[in-house]
């Protein structure tokens with residue numbers, strides 16, 4: 001069972017968990033302080049044997065509380081995953097790129113996506129040890145319900161995370177099934193595990209929003225509530241553009257997530273990670289709390305952008321300030 005701790009008291013990790021900590025720092029694996037660009041290495045949510053943090057991942061799964069709501073969402077996700085994706089059809093349908101792009105967006109939304117974006121794949125988005133030759137990535141965004149998210153790190157928020165990853169899987173599997181039926185190659189990567197590519201960089205590239213200080217995307221409509229999934233494909237598709245609305249500046253002055261994070265894993269300043277100066281969450285500090293508190297998500301819950309209706313107001317205020 002997870003050790004429930006008051007988020008305001010100093011967090012003391014469970015020694016049973018700490019005994020599984022590898023000798024290498026997760027920040028080192030992630031390339032914190034490295035000035036050269038390189039592909040990221042497997043660290044979490046891949047097969048446990050690929051990462052020194054594998055035993056901690058297994059420990060996390062073993063902490064799932066014996067709760068009916070958690071069991072129900074897990075059952076539902078297993079049902080989603082059990083549906084087979086048919087192979088690629090023998091006859092390839094032809095349409096122009098704009099038509100395919102409209103159809104992909106429509107099919108994604110019909111199957112439950114809140115946002116669909118498209119980017120050209122880049123080698124640096126493929127995690128080391130994996131090979132993803134497909135030229136295009138479709139990113140799927142599904143938003144968490146704020147009423148559930150705000151209970152983080154308690155069961156309703158944890159169940160909501162699983163429920164939304166289930167939705168991400170359903171959309172990515174439906175899109176893959178549909179692309180196969182058109183005679184094009186596609187692979188479904190629901191966001192909750194065994195994904196061989198990074199999801200945040202292509203999501204930023206195709207217009208999902210900006211990176212927040214908490215290390216997650218802030219979207220102009222759904223704030224910090226998005227969970228991501230993806231499909232890679234060779235279907236010819238048009239790509240989206242970045243969406244910048246100055247969240248980056250906003251994060252410099254807002255300290256809500258930084259102050260709320262129990263293990264103080266969120267840094268007040270950007271840091272160099274694999275050649276990019278960006279917001280970065282300290283992996284070694286976050287992980288023990290995350291593992292003992294059902295995936296935590298406090299930083300997403302306290303972000304002002306997560307509250308329904310607030311992003312619109314904040315964007316207006318930021319734009320007004322810029323004009324003055």
Ligand code: SF4
Pocket residue numbers: 214260261262263264265266281285286287289290295296297298299300
């Ligand atoms: S998820 Fe990690 S970074 Fe976010 S509040 Fe929890 S411990 Fe801190």
Ligand code: SF4
Pocket residue numbers: 212213214215224250251252254255256257258299302303304305
């Ligand atoms: S809580 Fe504030 S600092 Fe943290 S990500 Fe949200 S806006 Fe940025």
